[in-house]
Amino acid sequence: xxxxxxxxxxxxxxxxxxVEVARDYLKRISExxxxxxxxxxxxxxxxxxxxxxxxxxxxxxxTLSMLAGVPISIKDNICTDGVRTTCASKMLENFVPPYDATxxxxxxxxxxxxxxxLNMDEFAMGSSTENSAFKxxxxxxxxxxxxxxxxxxSAAAVAALxxxxxxxxxxxxxxxxPASYCGVVGLKPTYGRVxxxxxxxxxxxxxxxxxLANSVEDVALALNVIGGHDQxxxxxxxxxxxxxxxxLDNDIxxxxxxxxxxxxxxxxxxxxxxxxxxxxxxYEKLGAIVEEVSFDLSNLSLPAYYLISSAEASSNxxxxxxxxxxxRTENFDSLLALYKNTRDEGFGKEVKRRIMLGTYALSSGYxxxxxxxxxxxxxxxxxxxxxxFKTYDALLTPTSPTTAFGIGxxxxxxxxxxxxxxxxxxxxxxxxxxxxxxxxFDSKGLPIGMQLIGKAFDESTILNLxxxxxxxxTYEKRNITIG
Amino acid sequence: xxxxxxxxxxxxxxxxxxxxxxxxxxxxxxxxGGEPNTHCCPVCTGMPGALPVLNGKVVDYAIKAGLAxxxxxxxxxxxxxxxxxxPDSPKAYQTSQFDLPLCYEGFVDIDLDGETxxxxxxxxxxxxxxxxxxxxxxxxxVDYNRCGIPLIEIVTExxxxxxxxxxxxxxxxxxxxxxxxxxxCRMNEGSLRCDVNVSVRKYGEEELGTRTExxxxxxxxxxxxxxxxxxxxQIKLIESGGTVTQETRRWDEAKGVTISMRSKEEAHDYxxxxxxxxxxxxxxxxKIEELRSSIxxxxxxxxxxxxxxxxxxxxxxxxxxxxxxxxNYFDEACKQTKNKKAVANLxxxxxxxxxxxxxxxxxxxxxxxxxxxxxxxxxxTGIISSSIAKNIFATMWETDKNPENIVKDEGLAQISDDSxxxxxxxxxxxxxxxxxxxxxxxxDAAIQSLMGQMMKLTKGKANPKMVIDMLxxxxxxxx
Numbered sequence: 031x032x033x034x035x036x037x038x039x040x041x042x043x044x045x046x047x048x049v050e051v052a053r054d055y056l057k058r059i060s061e062x063x064x065x066x067x068x069x070x071x072x073x074x075x076x077x078x079x080x081x082x083x084x085x086x087x088x089x090x091x092x093t094l095s096m097l098a099g100v101p102i103s104i105k106d107n108i109c110t111d112g113v114r115t116t117c118a119s120k121m122l123e124n125f126v127p128p129y130d131a132t133x134x135x136x137x138x139x140x141x142x143x144x145x146x147x148l149n150m151d152e153f154a155m156g157s158s159t160e161n162s163a164f165k166x167x168x169x170x171x172x173x174x175x176x177x178x179x180x181x182x183x184s185a186a187a188v189a190a191l192x193x194x195x196x197x198x199x200x201x202x203x204x205x206x207x208p209a210s211y212c213g214v215v216g217l218k219p220t221y222g223r224v225x226x227x228x229x230x231x232x233x234x235x236x237x238x239x240x241x242l243a244n245s246v247e248d249v250a251l252a253l254n255v256i257g258g259h260d261q262x263x264x265x266x267x268x269x270x271x272x273x274x275x276x277x278l279d280n281d282i283x284x285x286x287x288x289x290x291x292x293x294x295x296x297x298x299x300x301x302x303x304x305x306x307x308x309x310x311x312x313y314e315k316l317g318a319i320v321e322e323v324s325f326d327l328s329n330l331s332l333p334a335y336y337l338i339s340s341a342e343a344s345s346n347x348x349x350x351x352x353x354x355x356x357x358r359t360e361n362f363d364s365l366l367a368l369y370k371n372t373r374d375e376g377f378g379k380e381v382k383r384r385i386m387l388g389t390y391a392l393s394s395g396y397x398x399x400x401x402x403x404x405x406x407x408x409x410x411x412x413x414x415x416x417x418x419f420k421t422y423d424a425l426l427t428p429t430s431p432t433t434a435f436g437i438g439x440x441x442x443x444x445x446x447x448x449x450x451x452x453x454x455x456x457x458x459x460x461x462x463x464x465x466x467x468x469x470x471f472d473s474k475g476l477p478i479g480m481q482l483i484g485k486a487f488d489e490s491t492i493l494n495l496x497x498x499x500x501x502x503x504t505y506e507k508r509n510i511t512i513g
Numbered sequence: 514x515x516x517x518x519x520x521x522x523x524x525x526x527x528x529x530x531x532x533x534x535x536x537x538x539x540x541x542x543x544x545x546g547g548e549p550n551t552h553c554c555p556v557c558t559g560m561p562g563a564l565p566v567l568n569g570k571v572v573d574y575a576i577k578a579g580l581a582x583x584x585x586x587x588x589x590x591x592x593x594x595x596x597x598x599x600p601d602s603p604k605a606y607q608t609s610q611f612d613l614p615l616c617y618e619g620f621v622d623i624d625l626d627g628e629t630x631x632x633x634x635x636x637x638x639x640x641x642x643x644x645x646x647x648x649x650x651x652x653x654x655v656d657y658n659r660c661g662i663p664l665i666e667i668v669t670e671x672x673x674x675x676x677x678x679x680x681x682x683x684x685x686x687x688x689x690x691x692x693x694x695x696x697x698c699r700m701n702e703g704s705l706r707c708d709v710n711v712s713v714r715k716y717g718e719e720e721l722g723t724r725t726e727x728x729x730x731x732x733x734x735x736x737x738x739x740x741x742x743x744x745x746x747q748i749k750l751i752e753s754g755g756t757v758t759q760e761t762r763r764w765d766e767a768k769g770v771t772i773s774m775r776s777k778e779e780a781h782d783y784x785x786x787x788x789x790x791x792x793x794x795x796x797x798x799x800k801i802e803e804l805r806s807s808i809x810x811x812x813x814x815x816x817x818x819x820x821x822x823x824x825x826x827x828x829x830x831x832x833x834x835x836x837x838x839x840x841n842y843f844d845e846a847c848k849q850t851k852n853k854k855a856v857a858n859l860x861x862x863x864x865x866x867x868x869x870x871x872x873x874x875x876x877x878x879x880x881x882x883x884x885x886x887x888x889x890x891x892x893x894t895g896i897i898s899s900s901i902a903k904n905i906f907a908t909m910w911e912t913d914k915n916p917e918n919i920v921k922d923e924g925l926a927q928i929s930d931d932s933x934x935x936x937x938x939x940x941x942x943x944x945x946x947x948x949x950x951x952x953x954x955x956x957d958a959a960i961q962s963l964m965g966q967m968m969k970l971t972k973g974k975a976n977p978k979m980v981i982d983m984l985x986x987x988x989x990x991x992x
Contacts, residue, residue, distance in 0.1 A: 109562040122561065129555050131562060230561040234789035263564050264791050342789055345596050348605030349559045353655065369598055392596075392784035401786060 031191045034100055034248035041099040044088065048099030052081040052143055055101050059145070059192045062512050065173055067165045068187040070106050071114055072146035077101075084141045097255055098141035103193040105184050106147040107154055108239065109228040110134050113144075117230050118162035119152045121350045121357045121376035131228020132263065133197060133239055133256045140255050145193050148183030152378045153347065154204055154232040156180050157450045160441055161380045168437070169211060170512050171476055175434040178208030178450075184242045185212035190512055195252055196242045201232050202335050203430070203454025205240045206466035210429035210479020213468045213510075215496070216242040217249045218454075220486045221461035222267030224253075225260030231346040233339035234265070236458040246467065246497040250274040253489060269487055277490050278497040283317030285495065286422045290325035293427035293453050302428045305470040305478040305505075310426055312503035313495070323422065327414050330407045331456040332448065337391045337404035338459070343381075344388030350376060383444065408459050415460040419485045424492050427453050429466040429479035453481060463489045465496050470505045519713045519751075521744040522721055523673035525736075527686060528664050529696045530642065530704035531574045536661035537641045538565030538608070543663075545702045549647070549656035557661035559603030564790050567592075571663040572615065572794055574695040575639045576804050578665055579616025581693045581811060582634045582686075586801055590615045590794040592639070595783045600655050601643040609666075611785040614638035615794065621689065622813070623681040632682050633670030640664050659703075665695075671710070671721060676741040679709070683733045688812050692837040706731045709764075711743040713751070722747070723757040727764050727771055739764040743771050815840055823853040829861055842882045849886025852893035859889055863906050880909045888916040900973050901925050929976040931983075934967075937975070938983050941966045952988050960984055 032040070040046045056074055063069050084099045104110060107117045109127035111134070116122045130138070137144065151161035159167045159182025167182045169175040170190035177186040181198030185208035188196050198205040200218035209216025217240045224239045231237060241252030253274045260266040289310055294303050310320045352358035352372030359371035377385070391400035418425065430450050440447045457464040462483060469480040484492035536543055539556035555563040576586055593611035619634035644660040646653050667686065673679055687705065690696040698705045707730050712722035725747070727739045742764075747757050761780070762771040810818075812834040819830035833843050839860070846856045864878060864885070878885075888905060891897045897905065897920060905916050905925065920926055928934060941963055942949055951959035960981065967980045 107562075109560075115561075117561070125561065127555075127560065127562065129560070129563075227564050228562040231790075262566060264566050265564075265789075341786060345594050345606055345784070345786070348596060348598065349561070349603060351598060351600075351605055353600045354558065354603055355560075365600070389784065392786055394782045394784070397784075397786070 031244075032194070033245050034097065034194045034243060034251050035245075037100050037194060038096050038251070041088070042094075042096075048081040048084045048088075048143060049078060051099060052077050052101055052145070055145055055193060058190075062170075062190050063192060065168065065513050066170050066186050066190045066192070067167050068148055068177075068183040068190065068192060069103070069146045070116060070118065070149050070164060070183070073113070077143060077145055080143050084143065087141065095140040095255075097251060099143060100195065101143045101145045101193055102137060102195040102197065102252070103145045103148050103184070103187050104134070105150050105181050105196070105198045107150060107199055107230040107232075108133060108197060109230065110144065110147070113147065115147065115230070116164070117153045118150045118164055119377065119381070120163045122230075123163070123357060125356050127228070129228065132225035132260045134228065136256055136258075142255070148181070148187055148196060150183055151180035151204075152381050153230070153343070154180040154199055154201055154237075155343070155380050155384050157203070157207060157447050158435070158437075158440065159183060159208070160437065161378055163378055166437060169434045169476070170510055171213060172434070172474070173513065174436055175476060176211065176437055178211035178430070178434060180204040180208075181216075181242065182208045185209050185214055185216065188212070188214045188242045188244060189510060191244075191510070194243065195248060197239055197252075197256070198242050199229055199232075199237055199239050200454075200458065201236045201238075201339060202458050203451040205242060206454050206464060206479070206481055207430045207451060209242050209466040210468075210481075211434040211477065213471075213477030213479075214242055214244055215246050215249045215465065215467045215500075216240065217253060217465045217489070217493075218457065218463060219253060219257065219489055220267070220463045221458075222265055222269075223257050223463070223487065223489070225258075225263040225266045227260055227262040227266075231342075233342040234346060235342060236335075236339055238458070246465075246493060246500050247275060247278060249465070250278060250493050250497075267487070272490065274489060274493055277494045279501075280494050281317070282313070282495055282498045285318045285424070285491075287313055287318050287320045287495070288323035288418055288422035288425045289320060290328065290418075290425055290427060291322050292325050292328040297431045297449065297452065298428055299432045299472075301472040302430075302432060302478050306426065306428045306480045309469045309480050309499060309503065309505065312499060312505070313426070316498055316502060318495070320426070321422075323418060323425070325414060325418070325425075325456070327407070327411050328452075328456060331411060331459055332452055334404040334407040334411070335451075335455040335459055336387065336448065337400050338408065340384045340388030341391045341401050342388065344385045344392065347377075347381065347385055352376070380444070411456055412460045415456075415462055423484075424495055425483040427481045427483065429453060429481040433472045433474065433476035433478055457481075457483055462486050463492060465492050467496050467500060468507075469499075471508060516745070516748055518715055519744075519748045520716050520718075521674055521740075522671045522712045522714065522724075523675075523679060523740055524671040524710040524724075525667075525669045525673065525679065525682065526708040526710070527667040527683070528706045529578075529667065529690055529698065531571055531663040531665060531695055532697050533568055533570045533574065533663055535568055537568050537571050537639070537663035538661055541661065547658050549654065549658060552658040553660070557603075558657050559605075565608065567791060567794070568663065571639055572796070573804055574663075575615045575637060575665045576796065576801065577693045577808055578667070578690060578695050579619060579637050580801075580805050581689045581808055582616075582619040582621050582637070582667070584616035584619030584634055584637060586616055586796060587613050588796045588798075588801075589613070590796070592788040592791045592794070593785045594788050595785055597781050597783060599643070600653070601646055601660070603644065603657060603660060607641060607643065608788050608791070609640035610638035621682065621685055623678065623685045625678065625681055630678065632672045632678075635668040635670055637665050637667050640666060671712070676737045676744070679740045680733060680737045683707070683736060688835065688837075692811055693808055694837070700732055703731055707736055709736050709740050709743070711740055711747065712757070713744055713747045723759050725757065725759065725771070726761050728761055728774070730764055735764055735766055738766075738769065739771060742769065746771065809837070812840070819853075823847070823857075825854060825857050829857045832861055833857060842878060842885075845882035846886035846889065849883060850890035850893055852889060855889035855893050856886060859885060859906070863903070867910055879911075880913050884909055884913060884915055891916055891920060895929060895976060896920065896926050898927050898973065898975075898977055901927070925974060927976045928971050928974050929979055931979070934975060934979055934983055937967060937970055938980065938987060941970065942984070942987060949988065953992055960988075
């Protein structure tokens, strides 16, 4: 299968048509998605129609954007005008947005082809995609294992070569952790880099849309398309955009990489630790300076994250009340019963758990002890990152403490499930960018991911470091076979 | 103990719609009315994924209201979410402000029969309005047109002591909001509503009594009546050995009573927290000064100018400053004449009279201010008499013609030529023996009959003062 960069080149040279490309991917989806179950929706007619339109433009000699005609698939919490967007929830099972998210407008403006909508944990709450109300997506490397989550559909579709590119969203690791489990590249941009307009909110101050692909360059190309200031999102940063592919092949001699020792301690599996430390050695071979550092507040990140994200979620998800759109119970005789039964029947277990947690954290009498305290911790974590980035260009950690776990293995133990995000949540709390990429396989043949964390709005540096590793380091690479 | 032994303590929370063209967080129109759910978009209907972008004008208007009520301005302010479930609130939270309102610690001086009383303003914050429920036979429908219309909530200190003061405060506040041009204050369209908090205590007591709150009252009269009723109800309750419970009550206009809605225990926990989709509101010194200088001369200042410089009575001046439109109209008209009192007289007697007759609002005076000023000047300079002025005014009301042209075209100028008038006076005296005789014999009132004849002769154009003096002069010599 070709990379996004290769596809773009061949499309531009008219060596292939976008209809051909689209057909290839639709064929692949029809062959393997019955096993992987990554897609919630694929509309072949719509896909081919869009591809034909791009081909027609190209034949007419129009100047097209670099990624024109390249397919992309979208996590199902990003609103697509006229195309059902469910958040993998019964609550929004039949919700068809009347508008496009800003990232979708950008994709359309660039004449990219939207293949379909991807499965996820309900409302992006989860780490395995098992919380989807509709289907359980499998890890393409071993169908008995989870793909990670919440962007499990995005990571699995990319890994299974059912799309060259996918968009996910990352609130506490939801792009990086599944990218790690599925052996693909996943980037969580700086908070404010990519517009959230049209991303169905889970936790507004943490959510960020980002790309997943099979190579670092492809992820950089996608960021070029989706990034940039958006007047429709007040939290979108008014910072300029650059070409994120430009510095990929820069020499990394003398770059300083910190290894925060707390990310290599208890709970991190030996195989993961070994693979990431090997990667650190590879970086040294490439000329980077790698040093052990300390990140003292790592143990406070997870509790702060669950308080802040659940508090915001409890408010963000209050609108699903059966009045305006989405699911409405048939069983009510009063307004209160309408609310209660709609929400009881429409939301899954994990979503309800977070709403209750968040409601409690914001309640009068508890606000200071929980929400406010968590925000104070957040400030300290930001400061600690700022301090480290005075000395280091990037930090290197495992993406998740282990490789993918078996389907059903953690569904009865939410705290154990939450711990799979221990390495990724501090990054969302600080709002900085981070990328996950493959650095080998464990004894079960499952991919191991490593995470590079960068300074705010300096995606360029971590993309450069990731690209250098991907191109020049020595580590085990495998081709996927499904089933 | 009796009613008069109790002090009534009232605080108000006034909600006023700001007159921005677009809503607080989206580009939808704020126009009143419209078919249900036609002034809406994904943002104001709380669609999944839609995000708010604050309308900068809302901040400007709120700060102007704050400056007009002598508030301090929080230069770093923020917005918060107030969470509650109700079908008129599509996001199930209202974006409001909790602990850092835009404006705080202000005051408004109200006039109570010549005495000035100061009412403290605790805070002014911005928030979004909710939609409207339409209850129909087959169920309840929601109209989100009003959803997202910007509001300011103005909270007073518990400084108000009577229903009469409630009215005086609301009237004054309305005037200030109209002058700063931040709200239309149209009660019938719900653009001004208030919550009334009432408690009572015996005179001399330091501690405030337990308060009740009457919510969402959309008329000054109702607010006054609710305050009056509620104070009496509480006193009666205490006098009969009961205690007041902290609760939310509703004013029932038809029955003229307040009715309990929910107790403190049933009160919402709004779970306020900082709105994560919105950035802090930062206002510079320069911006505040720019807004301050954009506020026109306020009614107190105008009142002083009218009474001290322009020679108006306090009563007349108050009538004119009651509305910025009228006051501006007056100021414009005054540019045409030195006699500002004449302008005021025309407005109060003629303009008000016609507006009443036509049941029109002062916003639509069909005579241009310049023309009214010119009419006053024609009167002041003696070119026309006041009876001619009335006729010209009537013509102007229909046509808005320049009164100078009317006078010229219709030859309505007053006859003030001494010799011309003398000739006519002699003619009238010669032809009216009876009244002449009566006057000479001491019946002073008889002069009016001769005056009438003069007016008939001149078609009302004779200068009345000159005529009277002249007739008296001639006849007094014959006494």
